[in-house]
Amino acid sequence: MENLLISLAQNLFPIFGLLAVGGAALMVASRQAVHSVLGFLFAMLCVAGCFLTLEAEFLGIAQLLVYAGGIVVLFLFVVMLVELTKYKEKDIFQKQTKVALLAVAGGLLVVGGALRNALFGPAAKEALTLRPEITNGAVLGNAQAVSRGLFADFLLPFEILSIILLVALVGAVVLAKTERV
Amino acid sequence: MPSPNAVLIISFLLFSTGVAGILIRRNALVILMCAELMLNAANLNFIAFARHSGSVGGQAFALMVMGFAAAEVAVGLAIVVALYRRKATVQVDDINLLKG
Amino acid sequence: MQGYAPILLLVLVAIAMPVIVWTLSRLVRPNVPNANKYMVYECGITPTTDAREKFSVRYYLIAVMFLVFDVETVFLYPWAVQFKELALFGLVEMGIFLFLLLFGYGYIWSKGALTWE
Numbered sequence: 111m112e113n114l115l116i117s118l119a120q121n122l123f124p125i126f127g128l129l130a131v132g133g134a135a136l137m138v139a140s141r142q143a144v145h146s147v148l149g150f151l152f153a154m155l156c157v158a159g160c161f162l163t164l165e166a167e168f169l170g171i172a173q174l175l176v177y178a179g180g181i182v183v184l185f186l187f188v189v190m191l192v193e194l195t196k197y198k199e200k201d202i203f204q205k206q207t208k209v210a211l212l213a214v215a216g217g218l219l220v221v222g223g224a225l226r227n228a229l230f231g232p233a234a235k236e237a238l239t240l241r242p243e244i245t246n247g248a249v250l251g252n253a254q255a256v257s258r259g260l261f262a263d264f265l266l267p268f269e270i271l272s273i274i275l276l277v278a279l280v281g282a283v284v285l286a287k288t289e290r291v
Numbered sequence: 292m293p294s295p296n297a298v299l300i301i302s303f304l305l306f307s308t309g310v311a312g313i314l315i316r317r318n319a320l321v322i323l324m325c326a327e328l329m330l331n332a333a334n335l336n337f338i339a340f341a342r343h344s345g346s347v348g349g350q351a352f353a354l355m356v357m358g359f360a361a362a363e364v365a366v367g368l369a370i371v372v373a374l375y376r377r378k379a380t381v382q383v384d385d386i387n388l389l390k391g
Numbered sequence: 392m393q394g395y396a397p398i399l400l401l402v403l404v405a406i407a408m409p410v411i412v413w414t415l416s417r418l419v420r421p422n423v424p425n426a427n428k429y430m431v432y433e434c435g436i437t438p439t440t441d442a443r444e445k446f447s448v449r450y451y452l453i454a455v456m457f458l459v460f461d462v463e464t465v466f467l468y469p470w471a472v473q474f475k476e477l478a479l480f481g482l483v484e485m486g487i488f489l490f491l492l493l494f495g496y497g498y499i500w501s502k503g504a505l506t507w508e
Binding site: 253287 | 399451454456462463472473477484487495498
């Protein structure tokens with residue numbers, strides 16, 4: 111039992127990753143939109159778990175806050191809003207499904223073959239670790255490290271993001287608001 | 292500690308699931324969700340390579356991508372709502388005219 | 392990564408618990424179904440309509456506002472933990488960020504998206 115737990119704890123990343131792929135597959139394949147949203151939520155939670163295992167703790171929490179807390183709720187409201195029940199009997203897949211799936215599988219094979227050495231070759235020599243002066247210098251949490259990257263290197267993108275959020279807010283209100291009030 | 296290969300393979304699989312979903316589904320909501328999934332796969336790579344090169348720039352940029360994804364969802368879903376109000380459908384192949 | 396092993400154990404227990412309880416109760420209970428037992432439970436009141444009824448678009452507007460300001464809060468956090476080091480520069484930068492989003496707040500307020508009627 112203890113050995114099982116230890117080997118589980120050492121392979122957390124592949125476990126979470128494969129669960130995320132499973133949630134994504136459920137999202138693509140399910141007939142009802144609500145089930146799709148739940149599959150999406152599950153995939154997002156598992157990706158947050160992946161972030162945690164990669165020692166990006168702040169990003170894991172941000173993923174939970176933004177995706178599980180905000181975006182999934184938004185999707186659920188829209189699913190409730192557009193009343194999908196009458197589409198239940200229609201076909202959920204496009205006409206080109208077979209061709210598209212073949213194309214995606216072909217693309218997987220081609221890209222996987224081209225990147226064969228990077229994907230399946232021997233693992234890189236150095237393990238995935240942060241530089242010592244980032245992790246060991248001072249008592250630096252992950253949030254502080256992200257903050258250094260964000261406010262030192264990405265000044266302009268950060269301000270552009272605020273403009274994009276402003277435009278998104280105004281655009282959403284203009285597009286979705288009814289004329290009555 | 293996850294190896295870089297594992298991260299690459301997982302993000303590869305997530306990305307191709309997103310591509311397949313966008314190509315085969317007819318529901319605009321599911322298509323938007325698949326786009327989000329592809330952004331997440333890219334984020335996973337950002338973080339893995341940031342660790343590999345020993346900098347935190349990748350993590351900061353992944354945070355930025357999350358912000359952009361939120362903006363994209365807000366506008367995309369507003370378009371879906373406006374479309375539903377006008378044409379009473381969210382199936383993308385029912386929407387085949389530029390002039391509604 | 393070893394530090395997360397207790398959390399993994401917690402997750403496993405949390406998954407195992409309902410499975411065990413469901414299986415046990417399925418084995419033990421008598422099975423006498425009737426229409427009233429299969430009715431949707433709404434705090435004891437007989438349900439009058441289907442649960443899948445159409446929502447108002449106002450819920451969507453509120454959720455959009457929540458999402459945008461949620462993202463804003465997420466970006467406030469890394470600024471707050473490095474407040475001393477970033478000093479005036481960070482304050483000005485974050486001030487511009489907040490000021491721009493304040494425009495959005497003023498806009499939705501003036502359009503009456505915040506009123507519920």
